[in-house]
Amino acid sequence: MRCPRCKDIYLSVLDELDAGAEEELKTHLESCDECKKEYSEVQGLVNYLRVKTLPDIIPAHGPQKAIKRDGGFFVRFFGVLKPAVAMIILVLLFAVGLQLFHQPSLSPEEKEVVENMEFLKDLDVLEKLVQIVDGTPGEHSSICRKHFRMAWGDEIYSEFLS
Amino acid sequence: MKGGCVKEAEADLIRKAQKGDNNARNELVNRYYEKIYRAAFRLCGFDREVAFEATQETFLKLMTRLDSFEGKCSLGTWLYRVLINECLQQRRKDKIFRKFLKAWFGNGSNKNFIEPSQVENLARKEEQCCIKKAMNKLSKQQRLVVTLKVMEGLTMKEVAEILGISEGAVKSHLFRGIRTLKEELGSRSEL
Structure with missing residues (x-):
């Protein structure tokens, strides 16, 4: 033109x-x-x-109206499994959280003290038993000394006995 | 509200809506809904669902930002601006996700629409597909100008205001756009 x-x-x-x-x-x-x-x-x-270019249909409108789609097989299948998947994820997160926020690991000496806590509770009874068996006072008992050395060390042992 | 370019009746309605009058809000939506959906349909490549989403988002923004609307331009212009941004976003999203989702997770048919007869629908879709191809040969600005001016029938001044460009620039984009479309769709438009 x-x-x-x-x-x-x-x-x-x-x-x-x-x-x-x-x-x-x-x-x-x-x-x-x-x-x-x-x-x-x-x-x-x-x-x-x-x-x-005119649209064939003018859709209804409303503020709460959201588009709902018909999903394919995968959408429907995973839609049903959603709660189960959510539960598994929650359990896994809980387990990981427990691992992360667990008490700090103990040193070998501390572990030994913890293991012997039950034994220390019955210390009086045990000492009397040792006295009866050995025929000697508690502070001189070799068995008692040995046990305390294992658990507390010499200094604590002597302090404890005094 | 500032500015005097908003028509008085509409300004009253906006004022009421800003005060929380639900009837005024509904009236505003009803007044513009069809116009905005039609423009969205044309701007979103004739995809009904994308157009519907863009329209919903536009009116959602109108409701949430109505208080900050100052009336410097007409509400129609403001809505068109929001709509154009929404449509551009939707088109971007569409390119990335929609094709993948449609291919693997179903056809995404929408329950808000009642399908017209299949033959009519096919003929319409074919025509729209050709127009879409031709429109894709235009630049973004040309496409917007052609849609707003030729298809929507807005005035040059309104188009310039919506796009934030001069009327001269609108005319320039328009002439080039029409020329390209005439070359692409010439034989079809003569039928």
Whole structure:
């Protein structure tokens, strides 16, 4: 399209041309076949675009309305399993949490003390038993000394006995 | 509210809606819903579900941001602006996820829509597919201008205001866009 009126044609079709220019264009179209053809083509295109691009349905609206989709097999299958998967994940998280926040590990000496706690509770009874068996006072008992050395060390043992 | 370009009747309605009047809010949604959905459908590549999502998001933003609406432009212009951003986001999302989801997790048919007859639907979809292909040959600005001006029938001034460009730029994008579409769809539009 070489005619300089081309842009006026577009504007006229789109109702953007003022009245004076519209009249001028009409007069021009009567004498120019090329512009006449262009005008009908552009008008055809605009009408085509306006009509064919209209949506077939205007959906109902509402603020709470959300789109629900029909999922395929995977969506339905995993949809059913959702609670089970959630439970498994929770249990795993709990286990990992327990491991992380568990009490700090004890040194060998501390472990030995913990193991001997029950034994220390019955210390009085045990000491009396040893005295009866050995026929000697508790502080000189070799068995008693041995046990305390294992658990507390010499210093604590002597302190304890005094 | 500042600015005087909002029509008085609409300004009243907006004022009421800002004060929490539910009837005024519903009236605003009803007034613009069809227009906005139609534009969304055209901007989102004729995908009904994407258009519906974009429309819902647009009105959700209207409800949440209504208090901050100052009336510097008309509500229609403001809604179109929000819609364009939503549609661009939806198109981006669509490219990444939707094709994958449709291929592997079902067809995603929407219960909000009642299907028209199959033959009518196929013919319509074919036409829209051709238009979509032709529209994809335009630049982003040309596509927006053609959609708003040619399909939606807004004025040059409104399009310029929505897109934040001059009327001259709108005209330039429009002429180029129409020329490309004429080349691509010439034979179809003559039918």
